[in-house]
Amino acid sequence: MHAEDSKKTLYVVGIGPGGRDQMTIRADRVLRECSVIVGYPVYLNLVREDYPKARFLSTPMRQERERCLMALKAAAQGERTAVICSGDSGIYGMAGLTLELAGEFPEVEVSVIPGVTAAVGGAAVLGAPIGHDFAVISLSDLLTPRETIEKRLRAAGEGDFIVCLYNPASRNRSGYLEWACRILMEYKDSGTVCGLIRQIGRQGEEAQILSLSELRHAQADMFTTVIIGNKSTREERGRMVTPRGYTNG
Amino acid sequence: MHAEDSKKTLYVVGIGPGGRDQMTIRADRVLRECSVIVGYPVYLNLVREDYPKARFLSTPMRQERERCLMALKAAAQGERTAVICSGDSGIYGMAGLTLELAGEFPEVEVSVIPGVTAAVGGAAVLGAPIGHDFAVISLSDLLTPRETIEKRLRAAGEGDFIVCLYNPASRNRSGYLEWACRILMEYKDSGTVCGLIRQIGRQGEEAQILSLSELRHAQADMFTTVIIGNKSTREERGRMVTPRGYTNG
Numbered sequence: 001m002h003a004e005d006s007k008k009t010l011y012v013v014g015i016g017p018g019g020r021d022q023m024t025i026r027a028d029r030v031l032r033e034c035s036v037i038v039g040y041p042v043y044l045n046l047v048r049e050d051y052p053k054a055r056f057l058s059t060p061m062r063q064e065r066e067r068c069l070m071a072l073k074a075a076a077q078g079e080r081t082a083v084i085c086s087g088d089s090g091i092y093g094m095a096g097l098t099l100e101l102a103g104e105f106p107e108v109e110v111s112v113i114p115g116v117t118a119a120v121g122g123a124a125v126l127g128a129p130i131g132h133d134f135a136v137i138s139l140s141d142l143l144t145p146r147e148t149i150e151k152r153l154r155a156a157g158e159g160d161f162i163v164c165l166y167n168p169a170s171r172n173r174s175g176y177l178e179w180a181c182r183i184l185m186e187y188k189d190s191g192t193v194c195g196l197i198r199q200i201g202r203q204g205e206e207a208q209i210l211s212l213s214e215l216r217h218a219q220a221d222m223f224t225t226v227i228i229g230n231k232s233t234r235e236e237r238g239r240m241v242t243p244r245g246y247t248n249g
Numbered sequence: 250m251h252a253e254d255s256k257k258t259l260y261v262v263g264i265g266p267g268g269r270d271q272m273t274i275r276a277d278r279v280l281r282e283c284s285v286i287v288g289y290p291v292y293l294n295l296v297r298e299d300y301p302k303a304r305f306l307s308t309p310m311r312q313e314r315e316r317c318l319m320a321l322k323a324a325a326q327g328e329r330t331a332v333i334c335s336g337d338s339g340i341y342g343m344a345g346l347t348l349e350l351a352g353e354f355p356e357v358e359v360s361v362i363p364g365v366t367a368a369v370g371g372a373a374v375l376g377a378p379i380g381h382d383f384a385v386i387s388l389s390d391l392l393t394p395r396e397t398i399e400k401r402l403r404a405a406g407e408g409d410f411i412v413c414l415y416n417p418a419s420r421n422r423s424g425y426l427e428w429a430c431r432i433l434m435e436y437k438d439s440g441t442v443c444g445l446i447r448q449i450g451r452q453g454e455e456a457q458i459l460s461l462s463e464l465r466h467a468q469a470d471m472f473t474t475v476i477i478g479n480k481s482t483r484e485e486r487g488r489m490v491t492p493r494g495y496t497n498g
Contacts, residue, residue: 159384
């Protein structure tokens, strides 16, 4: 399934949560060899200077389908092409859509290059909050019915999972984080240790540790990742830590 | 919280699921600057040749506490020290334990460097199976009561999460994967598309796509990661894909 030497390969590359140094050595090597790099404009700007030989193509936000087709066409024309995604390429990323659309381009092989997703990058900034079983849930109801999101929040609460929330808010959606916190407070103590990270690994990075009841009223935007602890999560000298149990054993 | 220039810093570094090219550029830079690298022998061997200037220290398996203390002591003595973990440093990794034990070494700052965790690396090999909400659950009952694991499996089933299983088996534990599949089959269709990856990014890498009822009888070991789809997951030309919904919209 690895075809980094094939002529007509489209790479779907996760560039990690921040700038170039948060991507893997493999992702960097792949991008260096590409003549076309496709992505959402904000992410292209993060890497543009690092790959001066590539042509950069983009489509506006939400036009993910057009972006994938643009990349598949470039690859089919023999360009060494990559689609880049913030964080990982598969987690709410472009890998799935690219693989779905690739059926129309049988000559193109799709190679998925993983990256550090926001929950993992954000966790490292906070300390070690996801040291045990966790659930990742997107609060975006653009493609998922709100009842499905609520069902998953309740299931994650029921199972005492650590919960990582993606897309806690956007320009057109406010109040979703408060809604999610209220649901989780039916299962988790209001004092549960939580963390909030903005602009992971980028200029303006901010991290905050707070209780679940405080999180309910916190400000979030589309560059925010939220981590809600399980019942063992605690604050240790300013870091958020969920133990696996070693120190108890 | 970033103190890569501080004199007494202990780095807890996730090296990704495979060899050196699956680690981030930042992780590689940190390891290059270290005089002492501490880790489980199997992982040290993966990177030993890449950092010829470092001294390598280890303790046997399960002696994680001793390994962290060894690293904290080296850092306290002024050695530029890293503890390395396979995959990410925080997800079932050493970051939490290190932060817990660091209280005895107030002069040492702990810096957590994230990495690509097995679920993310394995997903990329399979295609794009974790394109939507997912839960990560370890089947190891070494530090977690089996009832807690069962509760989480049931909650993940109830919420129709994609489920990533870590530690599906070990030398002393067999039958756990079958047990987990049987529980999940109370919530998920027996034909649910699943994937199994061994030795991600290493020599002998193997990936397999199979149904949940087939997975029940599959062979797994401590180097295997398992991904169980949600009700939308499907196989597309040999790849495992969970759509976010774009092509339906």
